[in-house]
Amino acid sequence: MSGPEHWIWGRQPVLEAILAKTAHSVLIARNVGAGQSIHSIEKEATRAGIPIQRVDSSAIERIAPGAVSQGVAASVRLALFTEVADVLDQIPNDTVALLVALDRVQDPHNLGAVLRSADAAGAHGVVFPARHAATVSGGVAKASAGAMHHVKMAQVTNLARSLEEIRRRNIWVVGLDGHADRSLFNVDLSVPLCVVVGGEESGLRRLTRDHCDILARIPMRGLVSSLNASVAAGVALFEAVRQRGE
Incomplete structure (x- = not known):
């Protein structure tokens, strides 16, 4: 399913959109x-028509106010x-x-970082709610x-129901x-797996917890009690990759 059109900016994101055939125009x-x-960017866009x-530059600044656009933007339509x-x-x-499933992760930078880790780890998809989330x-x-x-x-309307479908x-x-x-490091992650990460403020909601097969923690050695949501997702994904011998 194709989603609505979005503007993106930055040279690497725009180039990746062109290569992925999701870009429709480039500024x-x-x-x-x-x-x-x-x-x-010019070479690949020309090749793709x-x-x-x-x-x-003011036109791009209006698209990405206050952002580091690197002087490049593109309109994209994502699946x-x-x-x-x-x-x-x-x-x-x-x-x-x-x-990976995200339970009300609201920071766009966290969502982006999770997507980056998911791609790097070869994950098959990321699931997140349509409401109260990035x-x-x-x-x-x-x-x-x-x-x-x-x-x-x-982007689902009911995360708990989606987790049930995954199970x-x-x-x-x-x-x-x-x-x-x-400990997460004592859990077998070599099996078919969905890692669920909670929101920045309150972690996993009760209903989300109830739809997990197991709860596990990432061992912490310092004084800070938790990791950033995207970092936690990355740790879990690459622990799964390690256990699978990939």
């Missing part, structure tokens, strides 16, 4: 020099699913499922370094909880 500020990254327009089944159905039969945007694209254009995403597919649902008795 480049007239005062931007012809460096290697701009050359790559995507129109490029040179504009005043944003509304049902988790649409993501699950695309997991190849010969691979071990690896998913959604796809130019800021998310920038924070993801373009990974947003490569990771399958499901019905024989995928083990592991919720990250700093107060859990069991």
Whole structure:
């Protein structure tokens, strides 16, 4: 399913959007020099038949007010699913499922960083709620370094119901909880897996916890009691990668 059109900015996110065939048009500020990254954007956009327009820098500033745009922006249309089944159905039969679910993660930078880690770990998708949570945007694209254009995403109306659907597919649902008795590093993550990460303020909601097969904590050695949501997701994803010997 194609989602609404969004503006993104930054040279790497725009280049990744072009390569992923999600970009529809590209804007480049007239005062931007012809460096290697701009050359790559122009070359790949031309090859893909995507129109490029040179504009005043103020036009890009209106699209990305206060952001570090690097003088480049693009309009994109992403494949944003509304049902988790649409993501699950695309997991190849010969691979071990690896998913991330976010429970009301509200910071766009955290969502972008999770997408970046998910792409790097080879995850099959990221699931997040449609309400009270960060959604796809130019800021998310920038924070993801373009990974947003490569990771399958499901923006669902009911996260608990989506977790139940994941469990019905024989995928083990592991919720990250700093107060859990069991260490994440003592949990078998080599099985089909969905890691659930709680929101920045309150962590996992009770209903979300109830739909997890197990709760596990990331051991902390310092004085700070918890990790940033995106860092926690990255730790869990790459522990799964390590256990799978990949």
